[in-house]
Amino acid sequence: MRKRTLLNTKAFELTLKRLCFELIENHKDFENTILIALQPRGPQLLNRIVTMLQTQCAKLDLKTAELDITFYRDDFRRGRLPLKASSTKMPHIIENKNVILIDDVLFTGRSVRAGLEAIVDYGRPKKVELLALIDRRYSRHLPIQPDYVGRKVDAIASERVLVNWKETDGNDEVLLFTVTKENE
Amino acid sequence: MSKLSVDHLLGIKYLTPRDIELIIETADNFKEIINRPIKKVPTLRDITIANLFFENSTRTKLSFELAEKRLSADVVNFSAASSSVKKGESLVDTVNNILAMKVDMVVMRHPYPGSSIYLSKRVKSRIINAGDGAHEHPTQALLDSYSIREKLGDLAGKKVVIVGDIMHSRVALSNIFCLQKMGAIVKVCGPNTLIPKHIESLGVQVEPNFDKALQWCDVANMLRIQLERLDINYFPSLREYTMQYGLTLERLKRLNKEIVVMHPGPINRGVEISSEVADSQTSIILNQVENGVAIRMAILYLLAEKISRA
Numbered sequence: 389m390r391k392r393t394l395l396n397t398k399a400f401e402l403t404l405k406r407l408c409f410e411l412i413e414n415h416k417d418f419e420n421t422i423l424i425a426l427q428p429r430g431p432q433l434l435n436r437i438v439t440m441l442q443t444q445c446a447k448l449d450l451k452t453a454e455l456d457i458t459f460y461r462d463d464f465r466r467g468r469l470p471l472k473a474s475s476t477k478m479p480h481i482i483e484n485k486n487v488i489l490i491d492d493v494l495f496t497g498r499s500v501r502a503g504l505e506a507i508v509d510y511g512r513p514k515k516v517e518l519l520a521l522i523d524r525r526y527s528r529h530l531p532i533q534p535d536y537v538g539r540k541v542d543a544i545a546s547e548r549v550l551v552n553w554k555e556t557d558g559n560d561e562v563l564l565f566t567v568t569k570e571n572e
Numbered sequence: 573m574s575k576l577s578v579d580h581l582l583g584i585k586y587l588t589p590r591d592i593e594l595i596i597e598t599a600d601n602f603k604e605i606i607n608r609p610i611k612k613v614p615t616l617r618d619i620t621i622a623n624l625f626f627e628n629s630t631r632t633k634l635s636f637e638l639a640e641k642r643l644s645a646d647v648v649n650f651s652a653a654s655s656s657v658k659k660g661e662s663l664v665d666t667v668n669n670i671l672a673m674k675v676d677m678v679v680m681r682h683p684y685p686g687s688s689i690y691l692s693k694r695v696k697s698r699i700i701n702a703g704d705g706a707h708e709h710p711t712q713a714l715l716d717s718y719s720i721r722e723k724l725g726d727l728a729g730k731k732v733v734i735v736g737d738i739m740h741s742r743v744a745l746s747n748i749f750c751l752q753k754m755g756a757i758v759k760v761c762g763p764n765t766l767i768p769k770h771i772e773s774l775g776v777q778v779e780p781n782f783d784k785a786l787q788w789c790d791v792a793n794m795l796r797i798q799l800e801r802l803d804i805n806y807f808p809s810l811r812e813y814t815m816q817y818g819l820t821l822e823r824l825k826r827l828n829k830e831i832v833v834m835h836p837g838p839i840n841r842g843v844e845i846s847s848e849v850a851d852s853q854t855s856i857i858l859n860q861v862e863n864g865v866a867i868r869m870a871i872l873y874l875l876a877e878k879i880s881r882a
Binding site for chain 2: 459464
């Protein structure tokens, strides 16, 4: 297994800051915007973004939510181990709001598809955007593209991208793991 | 996430404590879903479920049907009163005919104990027992445990008394298995004639004095006197039964603590439970009904996961 650092702690922070500025540019005071994190890996990114946005502008009234997409997946009963559902927290009304979906890594796009289906069950948003810390481009199974990207990565399917968080993993960093021939 | 250790839900007896925990945890997710504006997910849209009710039911049948529809499954209903069973068709034939129409799962209520076990060995389908005679009613026990956990936080160490007709009650047997597997302590209370002999061998104690049982317990699960199942007189009169085992507000006031009151329904108001108690804050009867849908969704989801898409 070969390990390569895609984003170190410093680049990680800079990337998040840039994403925050892009969000502020497009959503101003976030009055009509809801930030929705996709479970299970999205909430950590969302929390960090919220903290950063509020450091930039203390008066922001941010509306956040967490969305679990387990029951909307398209691989149910297809031999995979059943996935444990996480909790959904949707305290806001989505109807006619600008929604920003937030996930750490965008890979095949299937989770985002499920997320889009799940969101519609809560109402009809005015607009849905997608923010991903890492975009594994050229890996998409569906025509889904992010609006805000932290870092684009060219990785083949057998490689694995891992986002580590200071709070849970000790360090803010993004790693790429490549399986080498010896341990295949 | 682990899978259920069983392929059918035939009774609580066949589940491991881990299975029960898995069902309860999954039900948490579905409870959130049934409280949304759109109470539906597309998970089982390629599954067809037959509800076979060879015995009358309102709550359980509706609850299963809602659970199935909220998971987007296709549902067919069957009740024995309007079927070829009356023309002499056997159970296995009836079910195999239904399965020939490409049905994936069967939810069955039947008056004979063990009928769902019998069926599970003879037909190729997932079977969910929705009550088999005086044997088991596993979904009721699971929703009861779920409701207690929701109210009291945990089941381990909680004291539960089941009151009434233990002998003819499938709810009592399934509850005893389920509560014990989750670490609760169970006593049963009722007229001697309605307590099965050797019930102690299941690890439950018999407390004939209702007031003592109430003083001991955290939760009282009041069972209905099933007059339709009582072939002989097990107690002198309903009035006498109510005086000894009816849960009234006066009885609850005499306790120096609050207990949780449950009832699997349908309630005979003024017999085993008074109207004031049934409608009081201590009663979680309607929560049980709501939780029933979430628990049944969890079971359907977890069993459907095991149907391969060949």
